[in-house]
Amino acid sequence: MELEGARTLVVGAGGGVGAPLSRALVEAGARVVGTGRDPGSLDERVPGLEAVLALDLLDVTAARAAVDEAAERLGGLDVVVVASGIAGFGAVEELDDAVAEQLVAVDLLGPMTVCSAALAHLADPGQLVVLSAILADQPMAGMAAYSATKAGLSGFLQALRKEVRRRHVGVLDVRPPHMETGLADRAIAGEPPRMPAGYDVDAFVELVLRGMREDSSELVWDPREKGLVLR
Numbered sequence: 315m316e317l318e319g320a321r322t323l324v325v326g327a328g329g330g331v332g333a334p335l336s337r338a339l340v341e342a343g344a345r346v347v348g349t350g351r352d353p354g355s356l357d358e359r360v361p362g363l364e365a366v367l368a369l370d371l372l373d374v375t376a377a378r379a380a381v382d383e384a385a386e387r388l389g390g391l392d393v394v395v396v397a398s399g400i401a402g403f404g405a406v407e408e409l410d411d412a413v414a415e416q417l418v419a420v421d422l423l424g425p426m427t428v429c430s431a432a433l434a435h436l437a438d439p440g441q442l443v444v445l446s447a448i449l450a451d452q453p454m455a456g457m458a459a460y461s462a463t464k465a466g467l468s469g470f471l472q473a474l475r476k477e478v479r480r481r482h483v484g485v486l487d488v489r490p491p492h493m494e495t496g497l498a499d500r501a502i503a504g505e506p507p508r509m510p511a512g513y514d515v516d517a518f519v520e521l522v523l524r525g526m527r528e529d530s531s532e533l534v535w536d537p538r539e540k541g542l543v544l545r
């Protein structure tokens with residue numbers, strides 16, 4: 315995907331990953347519309363956004379409307395990035411139903427809805443870039459619900475890739491390891507287990523952009539290489 319001039323929507327543009335990724339996209343010459351739940355400060359965090367839209371993924375109707383509005387503002391869409399997400403911790407035995415519901419809504423149903431809505435607007439060639447997690451491949455005790463949403467999202471993206479291959483729509487499933495973005499501290503429930511040292515966010519963003527440029531399908535942790543690899 316050529317990023318210069320790419321009409322791009324970033325859902326969760328103010329996040330620990332979303333903000334540096336959006337800034338890198340703007341620097342690469344993409345035309346970026348960003349979303350946040352409280353979009354007030356987004357312009358400061360990501361200078362150069364073409365527009366800022368309010369979006370809470372708990373509302374799937376609003377998610378579809380935000381994709382439509384971004385497409386209208388940009389005159390179509392070449393790239394849609396889903397960089398939003400929440401974490402939740404705790405043993406399955408103590409799983410709170412409301413917490414599970416919120417994790418599924420924000421981390422699985424929300425991204426699925428954004429991808430579905432985007433297909434009506436994506437150009438040929440177009441690209442979907444979605445943040446899943448290493449937990450899709452390596453689920454962890456104490457993080458079962460969060461792991462399940464990420465594994466579910468990864469499965470959704472695999473099936474979607476098969477559906478759109480004739481349309482020249484690329485699907486990049488990004489499954490990073492732990493990074494020090496503060497996601498775990500903002501968890502909606504429980505305490506995070508001890509995490510390894512976080513992967514460098516700037517290096518990660520650089521790899522995502524490379525994957526986008528090279529039309530990769532996955533950015534994943536390779537246990538043999540002990541590093542992130544593009545496929």
Ligand SMILES: NC(=O)c1ccc[n+]([C@@H]2O[C@H](COP(=O)([O-])OP(=O)(O)OC[C@H]3O[C@@H](n4cnc5c(N)ncnc54)[C@H](OP(=O)(O)O)[C@@H]3O)[C@@H](O)[C@H]2O)c1
Nearest residue numbers: 326328329330331350351370371398399447492493495497
């Ligand atoms: N950080 C890690 O260690 C790590 C590892 C693997 C995968 N990931 C995944 O990477 C993605 C980004 O994580 P991050 O580290 O950047 O987390 P973060 O810094 O906490 O950012 C989370 C983003 O999600 C948005 N968000 C949260 N709840 C939302 C909702 N209800 N509706 C719409 N947007 C919502 C936030 O938007 P607001 O601006 O509105 O708050 C923010 O932009 C997530 O999918 C996460 O699961 C992260």
